[in-house]
Structures are given as C-alpha cells and as structure tokens.
Amino acid sequence: MEQAGQIDPIKDLKKTFQDKILEFFEKSETRYYILIKPEDLLEFVDHIFNKLKARYQIISAMDTPKGIEIIYHFAFDKFGKVVSFRTILPHENTEIESIAPIITGAQWIEREIAEIINVKFRNHPDPRKLILADDWPKEVFPYRRNK
Amino acid sequence: MTSNKKRTLIPIGPYHPLQEEPEHFLLYVEGERVVDIDWKTGYNHRGIEKLSEGMSYDQVTFLVERVCGICSTSHPFAYTNAVEDLCGIDIPLRAKHIKSIIGELERIHSHLLWVGLAGHFLGYDTVWMWAWKYREPVLEILEAVTGNRNSYAMMKPGGVRRDIEDEDIPAILKMVDALVPQMDLLLGAVQDDPVIHKRTKGVGILTKEDAIAYGAVGPTARASGLDIDVRRDFPHGAYDLVDWDVIVTHNCDVFDKAAVRLLEIYESIKIIKQCLECLKTAKGPIDANIKEVPPGHGIGHYEAPRGEVFHYVRSDGTNSPIRHKIRAPSYVNIPTFKATCIGETVSDVALILAAVDPCYCCTERMTAIDVNSGKKTMEGKDLIRLSREKTARLRK
Numbered sequence: 377m378e379q380a381g382q383i384d385p386i387k388d389l390k391k392t393f394q395d396k397i398l399e400f401f402e403k404s405e406t407r408y409y410i411l412i413k414p415e416d417l418l419e420f421v422d423h424i425f426n427k428l429k430a431r432y433q434i435i436s437a438m439d440t441p442k443g444i445e446i447i448y449h450f451a452f453d454k455f456g457k458v459v460s461f462r463t464i465l466p467h468e469n470t471e472i473e474s475i476a477p478i479i480t481g482a483q484w485i486e487r488e489i490a491e492i493i494n495v496k497f498r499n500h501p502d503p504r505k506l507i508l509a510d511d512w513p514k515e516v517f518p519y520r521r522n523k
Numbered sequence: 524m525t526s527n528k529k530r531t532l533i534p535i536g537p538y539h540p541l542q543e544e545p546e547h548f549l550l551y552v553e554g555e556r557v558v559d560i561d562w563k564t565g566y567n568h569r570g571i572e573k574l575s576e577g578m579s580y581d582q583v584t585f586l587v588e589r590v591c592g593i594c595s596t597s598h599p600f601a602y603t604n605a606v607e608d609l610c611g612i613d614i615p616l617r618a619k620h621i622k623s624i625i626g627e628l629e630r631i632h633s634h635l636l637w638v639g640l641a642g643h644f645l646g647y648d649t650v651w652m653w654a655w656k657y658r659e660p661v662l663e664i665l666e667a668v669t670g671n672r673n674s675y676a677m678m679k680p681g682g683v684r685r686d687i688e689d690e691d692i693p694a695i696l697k698m699v700d701a702l703v704p705q706m707d708l709l710l711g712a713v714q715d716d717p718v719i720h721k722r723t724k725g726v727g728i729l730t731k732e733d734a735i736a737y738g739a740v741g742p743t744a745r746a747s748g749l750d751i752d753v754r755r756d757f758p759h760g761a762y763d764l765v766d767w768d769v770i771v772t773h774n775c776d777v778f779d780k781a782a783v784r785l786l787e788i789y790e791s792i793k794i795i796k797q798c799l800e801c802l803k804t805a806k807g808p809i810d811a812n813i814k815e816v817p818p819g820h821g822i823g824h825y826e827a828p829r830g831e832v833f834h835y836v837r838s839d840g841t842n843s844p845i846r847h848k849i850r851a852p853s854y855v856n857i858p859t860f861k862a863t864c865i866g867e868t869v870s871d872v873a874l875i876l877a878a879v880d881p882c883y884c885c886t887e888r889m890t891a892i893d894v895n896s897g898k899k900t901m902e903g904k905d906l907i908r909l910s911r912e913k914t915a916r917l918r919k
Contacts (some may be wrong), residue, residue, distance in 0.1 A: 403611075407820070407822055409820060431735070431738060433824075433831075434739040438845070449833070449835065452755070458757075479736065481855055484854065505563055506861055509565070518570070518573065519573065
C-alpha cells in the first residue's frame with residue numbers, strides 16, 4: 377500500500393496532534409496506543425486514513441468502570457506498526473461521531489457495537505441492527521457490565 | 524425502490540450447516556442484473572468473544588480454534604500472538620518453525636478446498652474432484668503430525684503443544700513434493716481454459732480504492748493490487764527466517780483471486796520445506812512457559828487463508844482476558860460485495876460471492892419471489908444451475 381513515503385507515521389502523529397494526544401503509550405516497537413478525546417476522533421481518523429494511508433483494521437469496544445472504551449485499530453503495513461486510538465465515553469452519554477462516512481468498511485462494526493454495548497454513532501449512514509435478532513429486547517445490551 | 528422496472532428480491536441464505544458463516548444476502552435484481560445487495564448476519568452468533576472472558580488464557584486457545592473449521596489454526600495463531608505481545612515475550616525458535624509449518628499446511632488445504640468449490644460452481648467437476656483429491660494427503664499429514672485432520676490444538680500461548688518428530692519430516696516432504704506436479708496440473712487447467720477466462724476475467728471487479736475503503740484483506744485485497752500480508756509485514760512465526768514471496772496481482776477480478784490462491788500454494792510449499800530443514804538444526808524447547816499475564820493490551824494477527832485474522836486481548840492481570848475482540852477476514856471481505864456485485868448478472872454473482880471464499884459456494888437455499896406475482900420460487904441448486912448453464916453456453 378502506498379503509505380506516505382518515508383515519513384514515520386508515529387512521528388507525524390505526535391507532531392500533528394501534539395496538543396490533542398491525552399496519553400501516548402508505546403507498548404513495543406510495533407504497537408502504539410494513543411488516548412484521545414471523543415470530539416477529536418474524526419480529525420485523527422481522517423488524518424491517519426486519508427493522509428498517512430493507514431489500513432483500517434477494526435474497532436473494538438468494552439465496558440470499563442470509567443466508561444465505554446472504544447479502540448480504533450489501524451495498521452501501517454509498510455512500517456510494521458499498529459496504531460490504536462483509544463477513547464472513553466462516559467456512561468451517561470455514550471454518543472460518538474461515526475467514522476463510516478470516512479471509512480466505508482467501518483459501517484458494519486459500528487452497527488454491531490451499537491447493539492451489543494449501546495453506543496450511538498452520530499451520522500451513521502445505515503444504523504440498522506447487524507447481528508442481533510429483530511425482536512431482541514430494546515434495553516438489553518449483552519456486552520454491558522452494569523445494570 | 525423507485526424504479527418502474529420490475530425488481531425482484533432474491534434472498535440467499537440464511538443458514539447452511541456446511542458453511543462456517545451463515546449469512547443472509549438479499550439481492551435486488553432487475554431482469555438478470557443485480558442492482559443492489561444487502562447483508563444480514565448473526566444467525567449463528569455463538570458469543571465466542573464473551574465466552575472467552577470466562578476462560579483462562581490457555582483454554583481460550585481451544586475456544587478460538589472453534590471460530591472456523593477451515594482456518595482452525597489461524598485463530599489460535601493470532602490469539603497466541605496477541606498473548607505473547609501482551610506479555611512482551613519471544614517464543615523459542617523451534618516453536619516458530621512448527622507454528623509456521625502447521626499454518627502453511629492449513630493454507631494449502633483451505634485453498635485447495637476453495638479451488639474445488641469454484642470448479643464445481645463453474646461446472647468443472649473434474650477440477651473439483653482433482654482439488655479435493657489432492658487436498659486429502661495434506662489432511663492426512665496433519666492428522667499424522669497433530670492427531671487431527673482439523674482443529675489441531677497445536678498452538679498455545681508461548682509456543683506449541685506438540686513437537687514435530689524427526690521421523691515425521693520425510694513423510695511431510697514427500698507429500699509436499701508430490702503436490703507440486705498436481706498443482707502444475709490444476710494451474711494449467713485454470714490458466715489455459717478459454718471458458719474459465721471468459722467466466723472469470725473482468726467479472727466482480729474490486730478496485731484498489733474500494734479494497735482500501737472496505738479494509739479488504741487476504742487474496743481478496745492482493746488480487747486488487749494491495750501489497751499486504753501480515754506474515755511479511757509484521758514478522759512472527761518463522762516467516763521472516765525463510766525465503767518466500769507475497770503474490771500480488773492487479774486485475775481485481777475473480778480470475779486474479781483464483782490465481783493468487785493457486786500461486787500461494789507454491790509459496791506455502793516453499794515455506795514448509797525451508798522450515799522443515801531448519802527443524803533439523805533448531806533443537807530445543809517448544810514452549811516459553813508463560814507463568815502469568817500482566818495487565819495491558821495485546822494485539823495479534825495472522826494471515827489466515829482468507830486474509831488477516833485480528834485478535835485484541837485486554838488483561839487486568841487476572842487469569843482470564845477482560846475483553847477479547849476477534850475480527851475474522853470475512854467480516855471485512857464480505858461487505859465488498861456491495862462494490863463487486865452491483866451491475867453483474869445473477870449467474871456471475873454466484874461466482875463473485877464465492878470468490879471472496881466465505882464458503883458461500885454451498886449456498887443453502889434461494890427463493891426468488893416475483894414481487895408482482897409472488898409466484899416464482901428458486902432454490903440453491905438453481906443458482907448453481909444458472910452458473911453452470913452459462914459455462915455450458917460459453918463452451919459451445
């Protein structure tokens with residue numbers, strides 16, 4: 377994949393978003409976790425996908441005591457690095473902007489996260505159910521830990 | 524649905540016991556042309572991610588082996604990579620070679636399975652029977668080495684469970700050597716047949732831009748000119764210790780997806796032979812003996828026959844993961860149908876759905892209901908018949 381020539385994507389991300397990165401964690405030479413604010417998400421995703429040409433891998437979500445943690449995973453195949461943007465949504469407001477308008481492939485996983493853990497993705501182009509049955513009870517979210 | 528033309532809805536699915544992924548496709552058809560496609564899944568949702576949260580790190584290896592019957596070693600491979608990444612450990616050299624050998628044997632049998640099914644769909648039952656006949660010795664070798672034809676239970680966090688004995692090596696070498704002329708025959712059958720060309724070339728085009736937008740992986744992406752393969756790009760196992768090539772083609776059609784798979788079998792044979800050679804000298808332990816898993820994140824991926832398998836494991840320092848996200852390759856490859864099927868004929872769509880290798884070849888049932896008369900009914904075999912009739916027409 378043509379991934380932004382010789383520019384080191386990690387250095388670029390640090391430089392571009394130096395004020396917006398809440399926490400930068402280098403797990404190893406190949407794994408990076410960047411904690412960001414939910415409102416900055418689209419800016420990060422647009423930059424990493426459209427400018428740095430990272431490959432979209434998947435989104436994962438989990439219920440933690442602090443809130444719903446959503447992690448967006450991107451791969452830089454040419455550099456052998458995986459960059460994961462972490463963001464935490466407070467339990468009282470689990471809404472975040474959808475990244476599907478930027479990355480078509482993210483539509484399905486956002487639909488899945490919405491129904492299993494109750495996150496509302498704003499501006500999602502097709503917010504239907506994906507894996508749960510149509511008659512699944514409305515207020516039951518199987519991956520939520522709190523009642 | 525604002526068009527005045529008569530539009531037919533063709534549901535495909537949702538369930539077939541032979542398929543690893545029961546899904547429901549809905550084709551919107553005008554005449555012979557597919558104008559839209561929709562997808563619904565979840566008919567066989569087993570909650571494996573959730574089950575994983577109640578198991579120990581060692582037990583999860585057996586659980587993820589059951590995600591898919593055909594890539595039954597790819598998921599444990601990716602999962603163990605994730606746990607090893609979480610622990611920040613490197614595994615013994617001998618274990619790396621054994622992991623890669625099992626992974627590549629699996630790739631060969633999976634690709635042969637697909638080639639056979641694609642042949643059957645096209646109306647080339649000889650190709651189907653050849654491919655499955657050649658697949659048999661691969662499964663027999665896997666049984667001899669691991670004890671099972673599928674679900675080998677070889678992987679474990681930190682290494683492998685069983686060694687490959689020195690006396691097994693000549694049998695594996697003999698099998699892979701015998702496979703080369705058989706593959707030449709299959710490759711020749713596909714490359715030289717004008718009817719196969721006519722049925723598959725220029726059909727089901729997935730452009731490079733679409734492949735990137737959908738995050739496509741594996742042969743689906745590599746046939747669209749994306750030079751990605753996590754075996755090479757994120758070195759693990761023995762893949763950075765042996766010499767092999769990533770097969771990339773640029774025509775984006777069904778023919779190229781088949782070509783990539785067939786050529787990958789040769790690369791797998793190359794990898795297996797080199798790893799077996801290395802096993803003769805790489806003596807030593809086969810397990811790094813992970814005692815405890817620290818809190819933190821772990822990401823592991825492996826290039827399954829169908830593309831990158833991605834596992835994310837989150838630990839809080841206890842004995843089981845607190846979150847385990849699994850992304851199988853078909854999860855990102857199947858949505859590409861939206862880009863490849865529209866504008867194609869129903870008989871070609873049968874083939875395009877199969878080209879991604881979601882094992883949708885074994886389409887269970889299909890009911891075409893004419894929205895106006897509500898009468899016409901078709902079944903899965905009719906879909907295969909349509910595809911085979913088109914091949915027969917071209918042969919004449």
